[in-house]
Amino acid sequence: MDKQLKLLIGGSLADGGAGTFDVVNPATGKAFAQCPKASEAQLDEAVAAAKAAFPAWAATDAGERGAMLAKLADALEARVAEFASLLTMEQGKPTRQAMGEIIGSTYVLRAFVDKRVEPVVLRDKGGKTVTEHRTPLGVVAAITPWNYPVMMLVQKLAPALVTGNTMVLKPAPTTPLTSLLFAELASEILPAGVFNVICDENDLGGKLTAHPGVAKIAFTGSTATGKKVMASAAAMVKRVTLELGGNDAAIVLDDIDAKAVAKKIYEGAMTNAGQICVAIKRAYVPANMYDAFCEEIARLANEAIVDDGSKQGTTVGPIQNRQQFEKVKELVEDAKLHGKVIAGGEALDRDGYFMPPTIVRDLPDDARLVREEQFGPVLPVLKYDDIDDVIARANASEYGLGGSVWGKDLTRATEVAQKIDTGTVWVNQYLAIDPRIPFRGSKQSGLGTELGDEGMLEYTQAHIVNAVPFEDA
Numbered sequence: 001m002d003k004q005l006k007l008l009i010g011g012s013l014a015d016g017g018a019g020t021f022d023v024v025n026p027a028t029g030k031a032f033a034q035c036p037k038a039s040e041a042q043l044d045e046a047v048a049a050a051k052a053a054f055p056a057w058a059a060t061d062a063g064e065r066g067a068m069l070a071k072l073a074d075a076l077e078a079r080v081a082e083f084a085s086l087l088t089m090e091q092g093k094p095t096r097q098a099m100g101e102i103i104g105s106t107y108v109l110r111a112f113v114d115k116r117v118e119p120v121v122l123r124d125k126g127g128k129t130v131t132e133h134r135t136p137l138g139v140v141a142a143i144t145p146w147n148y149p150v151m152m153l154v155q156k157l158a159p160a161l162v163t164g165n166t167m168v169l170k171p172a173p174t175t176p177l178t179s180l181l182f183a184e185l186a187s188e189i190l191p192a193g194v195f196n197v198i199c200d201e202n203d204l205g206g207k208l209t210a211h212p213g214v215a216k217i218a219f220t221g222s223t224a225t226g227k228k229v230m231a232s233a234a235a236m237v238k239r240v241t242l243e244l245g246g247n248d249a250a251i252v253l254d255d256i257d258a259k260a261v262a263k264k265i266y267e268g269a270m271t272n273a274g275q276i277c278v279a280i281k282r283a284y285v286p287a288n289m290y291d292a293f294c295e296e297i298a299r300l301a302n303e304a305i306v307d308d309g310s311k312q313g314t315t316v317g318p319i320q321n322r323q324q325f326e327k328v329k330e331l332v333e334d335a336k337l338h339g340k341v342i343a344g345g346e347a348l349d350r351d352g353y354f355m356p357p358t359i360v361r362d363l364p365d366d367a368r369l370v371r372e373e374q375f376g377p378v379l380p381v382l383k384y385d386d387i388d389d390v391i392a393r394a395n396a397s398e399y400g401l402g403g404s405v406w407g408k409d410l411t412r413a414t415e416v417a418q419k420i421d422t423g424t425v426w427v428n429q430y431l432a433i434d435p436r437i438p439f440r441g442s443k444q445s446g447l448g449t450e451l452g453d454e455g456m457l458e459y460t461q462a463h464i465v466n467a468v469p470f471e472d473a
Ligand code: NAD
Pocket: 143, 144, 145, 146, 147, 148, 170, 171, 172, 173, 201, 202, 203, 204, 205, 206, 207, 209, 220, 221, 222, 223, 224, 225, 226, 228, 229, 242, 243, 244, 245, 246, 276, 277, 278, 373, 375, 401, 441, 445, 446
């Protein structure tokens, strides 16, 4: 890549004070660009710039703030192909999926354009009034993962900005470039300091969350890092939203066609090479259709075109980084000891981090691939006989992000869905995330809400004004 992207601090595009680092294309395993690396002094400058910009931004009319989100969406839309191409290079996903992420990101920005947080009158009687106002918090530290770098950015930026906060974003070190390209575009639209972007090599996240100038942390990433973020927020009782890992179960009911449902579950498990927080990570299938389901999903996996995401026709790209590639390989090797691999199972013998779609059957529930979050193109298919038993097995996880139930009888499927202990359960669909619908995890999958009106309120402080007429003694 010829162009050198820059950090955004206080409205100025800046080189990295700590030099640069390599960004690797996961389809080749080779560096294709350099990313500016922020120094600690630049982190301080970014927080100071966001803090300085906050009073004027908070005082700006909400309509004007919303209009700027609309301009960001328009500018992003005008450069979809450029963003998607860079996204495929740094993240690995096939071009069509990369286009989908960028277009989806414009929807998210636009979903918040007209959102307003109005005061709510809780009581108004005999001159006595209780009103709940909502005020912005200040500087939001946004920390994002490497699977959907642009989508995760806008899901935080749009609600934070429309409610009057300013932001310092730190993207994941292996996918920083689309965030920097977005910063370039934002620098022409937003007032200086409202949005700042710094990049690191996994060394500034802790310093950013601990920074005294930060009022709220909006974090998406692994549960392990989320725990560190929460501990760091405790020191100043900072507001925190955590969107963490998942181990979503798909429960297939016995009134559905095995072949048709296998296709849907395959897609729910393998989109973005399985690197989605709410990807289907375990499939539970009734005993009487288990063999037919396994045969069909293995067939679909064997049909996948696994290649560089920038090549036309590729359906499954590489795993995003070497560390994750090694983890997925380790889980597959462990699964071979306890179950039967019926598709995939060996990393491709070529440069880059390619694992073909892998299906494993006959695993016990205590196998690592069933208990842990694989975050890769590998799916265990598990057999069940009894519906109550399978609900208990699906719920036996420290995670509680998403899940799905598949059945012809919608009432029955919905009843089963209500018994799944996760933030979201989809019925006969998957990955149906909508910026107007709140999204959250139960148990160790998260804390707080992102998206929807409820998610937006997490960027505000409730402020009660309780007034009664003064009475002379
Ligand atoms: P990660 O936890 O390794 O990293 C996430 C971000 O945290 C990165 O920007 C990283 O640099 C930063 N970070 C590292 N150490 C930090 C620290 N001590 N303090 C603050 N920040 C720090 O996660 P990842 O591997 O990039 O992403 C994959 C994980 O994200 C998976 O578990 C996936 O399920 C989860 N995820 C969750 C959602 C959701 O909405 N719930 C969405 C996408 C991904």
